[in-house]
Amino acid sequence: MPVSMYSASVPVFLQLLGGVEGTLEKAEAQAKAKKWDESVVLNWRLFPDMFTFARQVRQASEHALGAGRAAGVEVPKLPDLDASFADMHSRIGKTIDFLKSLRPQQLDGHEDHTVTIMLGGQPRNFRAEAYLFHHAMPNFYFHITTAYNILRHLGIDIGKRDFMGQVPS
Numbered sequence: 001m002p003v004s005m006y007s008a009s010v011p012v013f014l015q016l017l018g019g020v021e022g023t024l025e026k027a028e029a030q031a032k033a034k035k036w037d038e039s040v041v042l043n044w045r046l047f048p049d050m051f052t053f054a055r056q057v058r059q060a061s062e063h064a065l066g067a068g069r070a071a072g073v074e075v076p077k078l079p080d081l082d083a084s085f086a087d088m089h090s091r092i093g094k095t096i097d098f099l100k101s102l103r104p105q106q107l108d109g110h111e112d113h114t115v116t117i118m119l120g121g122q123p124r125n126f127r128a129e130a131y132l133f134h135h136a137m138p139n140f141y142f143h144i145t146t147a148y149n150i151l152r153h154l155g156i157d158i159g160k161r162d163f164m165g166q167v168p169s
Contacts, residue, residue, distance in 0.1 A: 005070065005111060006104040009132055011168050013064040013140065014099055019165030020057060020144055021092050027156045028085040038085060044150050054082040056147035061095045063143065066136025068098060069115050070128040071106040107132075 031041050042054040051059065061078065068075040076098050082088045111129035118124070126135060148163050 004104060004108040005129060005132055006067075006102070006107040009067050009070075009107070009137060010099050010102055012137070013067060014096060015165045015168060016140070016144055016163075017060075017064060017092055017096050017099075017165070019163045020060065020147065021089070021096075022165060023148060023151055023156070023158045023162050024057070024085065024088055024092065026158050026162065027151050027154075030156050039083070041154065042082065042084070042088070044154060046146070046150055046153060050146070051143075053147055053150040054088060056143045056150065057088055058082055058091065060140050060143035060147065061091050063136045063140035064095050064099060066115075066132055066140070067102055067107065069117070070113070070132040070136070071102060071110060072113055072115075072128075073102070073106060 027041060028038075031038060043052045045052045058078075058080075065075040076094055078091050078094060079087070082091060107128075111127065113128040115126045115128050115131040116123050117126070117131070117135075144163075148158070151158055
């Protein structure tokens with residue numbers, strides 16, 4: 001049986017977003033215990049030209065919503081700014097809830113549909129399958145990995161198991 005667009009994306013997004021939620025909880029608790037200013041953690045970046053921790057998580061969320069774009073359904077419009085851990089928890093929760101609402105038949109069989117997104121201020125068209133597997137998913141992995149690395153760089157006690165989240169059975 002071939003791997004479907006749904007099975008290759010939505011469960012993966014859900015698993016790793018669960019990992020993001022867990023690392024965020026640990027970061028919040030450890031920052032509070034160390035009396036760190038929340039805004040310092042959220043605005044930390046590895047290099048001056050890189051996105052902040054909060055923006056990395058926001059970008060990961062946006063790319064996970066790509067499963068909905070590939071399905072041709074309206075995706076939730078989430079705020080362009082996360083100013084607190086609570087905002088970030090809300091974003092992740094809304095993204096997870098949306099992904100859980102998707103059904104395989106909404107994605108599978110839609111491989112040739114067109115997905116149009118803005119890149120560099122210009123519209124760009126993709127085949128849904130190419131968009132999901134070659135744009136949304138690689139960008140999702142990049143941003144969650146970078147968010148994880150920012151937390152590790154700050155000394156937050158998290159590891160690979162935290163990053164991976166719960167593997168579905």
